[in-house]
Amino acid sequence: KAGVTQTPRYLIKTRGQQVTLSCSPISGHRSVSWYQQTPGQGLQFLFEYFSETQRNKGNFPGRFSGRQFSNSRSEMNVSTLELGDSALYLCASSSPRRGPGATTDTQYFGPGTRLTVL
Amino acid sequence: KNQVEQSPQSLIILEGKNCTLQCNYTVSPFSNLRWYKQDTGRGPVSLTIMTFSENTKSNGRYTATLDADTKQSSLHITASQLSDSASYICVVSDGAAGNKLTFGGGTRVLVKP
Numbered sequence: 001k002a003g004v005t006q007t008p009r010y011l012i013k014t015r016g017q018q019v020t021l022s023c024s025p026i027s028g029h030r031s032v033s034w035y036q037q038t039p040g041q042g043l044q045f046l047f048e049y050f051s052e053t054q055r056n057k058g059n060f061p062g063r064f065s066g067r068q069f070s071n072s073r074s075e076m077n078v079s080t081l082e083l084g085d086s087a088l089y090l091c092a093s094s095s096p097r098r099g100p101g102a103t104t105d106t107q108y109f110g111p112g113t114r115l116t117v118l
Numbered sequence: 119k120n121q122v123e124q125s126p127q128s129l130i131i132l133e134g135k136n137c138t139l140q141c142n143y144t145v146s147p148f149s150n151l152r153w154y155k156q157d158t159g160r161g162p163v164s165l166t167i168m169t170f171s172e173n174t175k176s177n178g179r180y181t182a183t184l185d186a187d188t189k190q191s192s193l194h195i196t197a198s199q200l201s202d203s204a205s206y207i208c209v210v211s212d213g214a215a216g217n218k219l220t221f222g223g224g225t226r227v228l229v230k231p
């Protein structure tokens with residue numbers, strides 16, 4: 001069974017640009033969560049999508065958005081990039097009935113996309 | 119505010135030795151606690167998941183304990199190997215609608231030969 005895949009793996013952008021990251025979950029998983037990881041803040045939750053609907057949202061500005069397609073693949077978009085957006089963006093999939101932290105479900109993380117904003 | 123605190127921030131141990139990582143949380147209501155291992159440049163990998171009623175769970179040389187009364191957990195690594203060098207992240211689920219996850223800052227472990 002293939003794991004979670006994320007593309008691209010590495011990305012360099014400049015301030016003010018926008019970026020789209022892609023995540024393909026494990027086959028059969030309907031929930032996709034996105035996280036930002038920085039050395040200073042650790043892992044922070046961005047949002048979760050389930051069946052094409054955003055089900056949970058973290059405390060990030062509106063520049064961060066996402067969507068999920070009918071095949072459960074998900075994209076995350078960041079507009080008007082800032083230097084502080086440089087981070088590892090991780091995607092995780094699971095097949096929960098009640099959110100990514102439900103007891104019966106393990107989250108499987110992808111390798112991440114490392115975004116550098118210059 | 120839900121918080122997860124891990125200690126120490128970093129740890130250096132010699133190959134073959136044991137070590138214990140700590141996790142204290144204030145997440146409420148509590149649903150479950152997870153330990154993840156994250157190698158440099160890779161996504162986290164789940165080690166254990168424990169619910170309120172479980173006080174210990176093992177995965178190979180990794181043993182996690184949970185004291186739901188004191189809201190503390192530990193991860194014990196036995197007979198460490200060089201491949202154990204990684205960050206270990208404690209994550210707590212709040213058990214509310216959506217089961218939101220709160221992440222600890224992680225403990226970076228370096229195993230030296």
